[in-house]
Amino acid sequence: MSWLGGLGPVLLALVLLIVAAPALAEALRRPVDARARREASGDVADLGDGQTYYEWRGPSRGPVVVCVHGLTTPSYVWAPLAEALALKGFRVLTYDLYGRGLSDRPAGVQDSAFFLRQLKELLENQQISSHVTLMGYSMGGAIATAYAARHPALVDKLVLLAPAGLGHRLSPFLEFCRRVPVLGDAAIRLFGSLVHRAGLGRQQPVSAAVPDILARQRGEMAWRGTLPAVLSSQRHMLAENREEDHRQLYRTGLPMLAVWGEDDAIIPLSALGRLAQLNRHVRQVSLPGAGHSLPFTHPRQIMDALSDFLSDASL
Secondary structure (H helix, E strand, O other): OHHHHHOHHHHHHHHHHHHHHHHHHHHOOEOOOOOOOOOOOOEEEEEOOEEEEEEEEOOOOOOEEEEEOOOOOOHHHHHHHHHHHHHOOOEEEEEOOOOOOOOOOOOOOOOHHHHHHHHHHHHHHOOOOOOEEEEEEOHHHHHHHHHHHHOHHHEEEEEEEOOOOOOOOOOHHHHHHHHOOOHHHHHHHHHHHHHHHHHHOOOOOOOOOOOOHHHHHHHHOOEOOHHHHHHHHHHOHHHOOOHHHHHHHHHHOOOEEEEEEOOOOOOOOHHHHHHHHHOOOOEEEEEOOOOOOHHHHOHHHHHHHHHHHHHOOOO
């Protein structure tokens, strides 16, 4: 059995490699720093939890629209809609949530308090105190809903695109990572990028306004800190139920528009019915043939709905 004893150091080294592999994989990813932001067209605000990347479009005196993106694709997801709104005279602010795009990756729990603090501090930094149209997509819809429910006097209108907070579906891999501590953390660091890229291959054709968005999405998980941020958001922000916030918004009478994709595999269309039960005043539009990526696969249809909603003088 002497040969078995000789394998001891090899087995120990193998175990250590397996344990260290997730941390090593994360350490080898590129950091988001000044060099990464060098060629970006936007700016950076120094906020309480780190630097937040943001960009303005449109005339300086136009009505303000603030856009909050979702779980994995940062603020460039808004490009088609932001450009279209800017051409109509709106002043559009897009920004990257912490852990995404060109914003910092602070450690810790990513729940509603975390994201609402970032949004509140960014608006204060940009000297925006009221009369805002808040627009949220996917997880950003949950963030926008929570913000509007807590600060109704600061928000004039709320627009939700395939919003989270009323039920969503995760892939078996992401569900495992969310539910299982330690092993889930290791799995998403080792395999999260591969799973993300595989999922992108099943997306619908994108708008000509963002022809490179799939390539940019594929590279998103190569930034250090993105995968842990995504996992933390799944365990916290996306685990929160927004039903009481929607009840509160109904009581305040805030004008709301919700747009859904009828073929959305992530946010079920049943959420449309649930929202109607919670707030019977909300306007709702469902887009035939649209999946979850509707901001950059169906921007024209969304703009049709937005134009009617934002120009309605009765609101």
